[in-house]
Amino acid sequence: MDLVIVGSVAFDAIETPFGKTDKIVGGAGTYISYAASFFVEKAGLVSVVGDDFPDETISELESRGVDTAGLQIKKGEKSFFWKGKYHNDMNSRDTLVTELNVLADFNPVLPAAYRKARFLMLGNLAPAVQLQVIEQFDQRPELIAMDTMNFWMDSALDDLKKVISKVDIITINDEEARQLTGEYSLVKAAQKVLEMGPKYIVIKKGENGALLFDRNKQVFFAPALPLEEVFDPTGAGDSFAGGFMGQIASTRDTSFEGLKRAVIMGSATASFCVEKFGVERLQNITEEEFDERVSAFVNLTQFDITLAE
């Protein structure tokens, strides 16, 4: 088991300026799993669904090396459901429906094989659930990353701070970093979050890329790939997290240079996710396409300036 992934496995209904979907498979845990499966041999997924969730998706995840022994299936209950509509600029969205269903009283249980994993990715979920997962490990994972969102800052700040104090990496978007710290400057916000416990923070800025900071004031930036169309941004942040942690778990490289490469891999993965609704594009990335995408990032960002010593 290289990587344990925790996060919602759910249904989404999405409307964008380009079209709309009925209920399709979504959820942070789902996006992270599809993304990470491109990198790691064996991941374990911890989540909960109702018996309305399609067996085929579970089988497909298994076929990609995602173990689903940690995925509880609740008989007679319904999976988490989110319905949202994106505005024309694709950077903001309205939530139209949120049905917690099985997530309302989710008690994660880690199968024995998961409890010795070296790497843990805590997708966005109630901080209390994220804590329960950390506590079930036989030994602390080598590296724990977490994602969260503003909802938990409003409703469960104390628990959230407890989780933040226990992780190595937090991924968070720019507005959330500002809300959590009261600092407008992302440089100051990052340093304040790092004082809360993590060694690294990744601030996600959507179409404006992602920033990685460490405690020694090292900073790395990766842009989002400029695309002709962003078709559906749902899951972009989770795909980033999956690619990022998948790269780290598969290389076991936790140096700053290694994390930089992981940011690029996460950004490349996210650039596929937004091309179609749901996980559709993540299901169909070839190795060749992925290498082309990474090449595009190299061309987009690398330059040659030699400074006198």
Place this chain on the structure above:
Amino acid sequence: MDLVIVGSVAFDAIETPFGKTDKIVGGAGTYISYAASFFVEKAGLVSVVGDDFPDETISELESRGVDTAGLQIKKGEKSFFWKGKYHNDMNSRDTLVTELNVLADFNPVLPAAYRKARFLMLGNLAPAVQLQVIEQFDQRPELIAMDTMNFWMDSALDDLKKVISKVDIITINDEEARQLTGEYSLVKAAQKVLEMGPKYIVIKKGENGALLFDRNKQVFFAPALPLEEVFDPTGAGDSFAGGFMGQIASTRDTSFEGLKRAVIMGSATASFCVEKFGVERLQNITEEEFDERVSAFVNLTQFDITLAE
């Protein structure tokens, strides 16, 4: 004469969340000149001021290698004045006062020594004035860059399109690129602008960096340097343009790789500009500080991923 610079030389009064100024020296031509003077031996400034404009600033520009034979001084008239107030996010501002004064009937006259220059930077001004400048060259400059703004799209679109058709590089911000083309996607907007004439477009995204596109769909991105505080964003775009064209004019390198380096140099120059009100910081950059800043860009953006061939 390496580079001819056209743009307003003026007074600004600025209010930001960090403080406010009385009338201080500003204007696109001023910022571009200070920025470019860091790179080129000899630039020529084409603009107009009233006799209220401080002699010391003109002398200081001269001492930096900025020839001011093309700067008209109108006796008994007043210099252009702009007063504005930035909102808390520093990304938007309200114009409180605009007094055109001498700019209302500006007829640029290029001294003979300017008319053979290899490089021309047309700062934001009425498109008709930009056209008059191009027409006074004895031979077309090797490379012409222009800046503009939404005001001219609303009030002088035909003239603006004429200028755009005559230049090699246009710098423009993201909202202006969208307004000019009706395309929300910056990739599509860039291609549409390139169909109007220029070989290259730089789309400036403020704190979110800058994108360089060519007609062969090559793209390069440079982030803005993450700063603890952006003290005063006034002149950042003009400082970018001055550093960008200063680098090109001093190296005479107009290859795509050369333009990439120029984007980094422009971004580094702009990162100084925003640290203090007006041109104050641009007046006091040491070579060592500049090299450190470029190093910071290298650290911020460069990574090492080797792809299999």
